[in-house]
Amino acid sequence: MKTGIRAQADSSVDARRRRLVLALPLLGALPYMSAVAAPHAAGDAGLSMARKSLALMGTRVDVVVPDSKASELPELLQCIDAAFMRMQQLERLMSRYREDSDVARMAAAAGVKPVRVAPEVLEVLLQAQRLHAQSGGALDITIGAVNKGWSFEPGREQVPSDADVKRALALVNMRQLVVDPKMGTAFLQRPGMALDLGGIAKLPILQAGLQTLQDKGIANALINGGGDVLIAGSNHGKPWRVGVRDPNAPQQLLGAMELQGRGVVASSGDYERSFVRNGRHLHHVLDPRTGWPTQGVHGVALRADRIEDVNGWGAALMVRGNAALAEFSARNAGIDVMAGLSDGSHWLSAGMELRLQRVPAA
CATH class of the missing domain: 1.10.3980.10 (ApbE-like superfamily)
Structure with missing residues (x-):
């Protein structure tokens, strides 16, 4: 379901291109960018990250915490383990694939x-x-x-x-x-009914992981879960860079945003879990009115300060289609919106136009 948002920290355009090329084999097969890329520009080579990855919620989740010295690493990794334990606990409760959930x-x-x-x-x-x-x-x-x-x-x-x-x-x-x-x-109320929380449970689960880190005194962190990215604080005093994949050309980045303090970038797309049958592109974002995959919008990326403001809206806007984008943006001035449309064009809110730094074509 996710458009694949990638955490980036290198300010060099050439370096971003090189990292993208290296990641391309993974993009077509997995619903996430393979890992958080090299965290600093060349001048910051002495700084480092504590990071771990784990398969959760049908995707890969990366947790990244900046550290300033090697002695901090064991303690930070323990904190990251605690965050993963909390996320696993919630996944067990909300998964439709577990009989005991x-x-x-x-x-x-x-x-x-x-x-x-x-x-x-x-x-x-x-x-x-x-x-x-x-x-x-x-x-x-x-x-x-x-x-x-x-x-x-x-x-x-x-x-x-x-x-x-x-x-x-x-x-x-x-x-x-x-x-x-x-x-x-x-x-x-009716026999045979069933729930699917896939479009609305992931962000709260990731938020719980981030909150676990903050409860342990970690002010700076990033969690990337299958294209949903939550950030807190900064990356060694600099903004986190979050790259947004182009929904109309999934092998490419459309641009990157610099985020600091707190924030979330959530995304939905029609190409990660998808296939073609009888010439028709079928994907897992289903329209609850028809029971068939949505049409008209290939993917949506939303940026906000709080997950409550964007949770579930990526899939909802894909269901509602092109006409709903301007209406949603007008009612939610604090949310930046990008959508890839079926005619190959992009729709960006005014805030997204200002925030998104386009990546030049290779």
């Missing part, structure tokens, strides 16, 4: 009884309900029933029949997801 238990009890869920899951469900209303239904986590008929795993691609999609769509209805914050329960 809260999401799976809700599906098993659909139409039967409410299920007590963890507070973190409850909050994501409430966020999903709010976003469903704000987006006019473009984001609907009850699309899990439709997703069962699709497979985007390489070598095991699967397309449901029109009849299967129609039957599953009858089970897509956010009004039949009842969340009771006082009781701490959630209830899918």
Whole structure:
């Protein structure tokens, strides 16, 4: 689902090009940029990073913390391990692929009884309900029933029949997801209903990892999870550089942004988990109104200070299409927006035009 946002710190255009070329073999196969690139320009060669990577949520998550001396490294790595443990804990609760997750238990009890869920899951469900209303239904986590008929795993691609999609769509209805914050329960009212939190759970999970680092006194860090990047503080006193992949040409970067303090860049795209069947490009961002992949927008990247302002909106804007971009931007002046459109053009908000430093064509 993600357009592949890459953390970058080298200010040299030539160096950025070289790193991009080296990463190209990975871009076509994996939903992330392979790692955080060389963290400093040549003059900063004495500075270093503590970093670890782990497979989470169907992608690779990189955690990067600047360190100033070698003696800090063991302690920083322990803090990073704690952040990963927290993210793994939340993934176990929200994954639809684990039988013991809260999401799976809700599906098993659909139409039967409410299920007590963890507070973190409850909050994501409430966020999903709010976003469903704000987006006019473009984001609907009850699309899990439709997703069962699709497979985007390489070598095991699967397309449901029109009849299967129609039957599953009858089970897509956010009004039949009842969340009771006082009781701490959630209830899918019809048998066969299922949730898919893939479009809205990742950012809160990454945020929990970042919060774990901050609770341990780490003020400067970056977490890159399959194209979603969260930053805190700075990179050895300099802004973090976050590169944005071009949704219309996924093997290239469209540009880079310098971020400092706190911030998030979230992205969605139609080419990471995708395949072509009978000449039709099919991808995993499904329209809850049709049960079929979205059309018109190849990918969206959003920059904001808080994850709450962008969480879920990448996929929602792909569902709503080109016409929704200007409306969303006008209502959310503090969010920078970039979208790659099906005609090969790009739509950028005024804020994104100012912030995005274009990478010259190689």
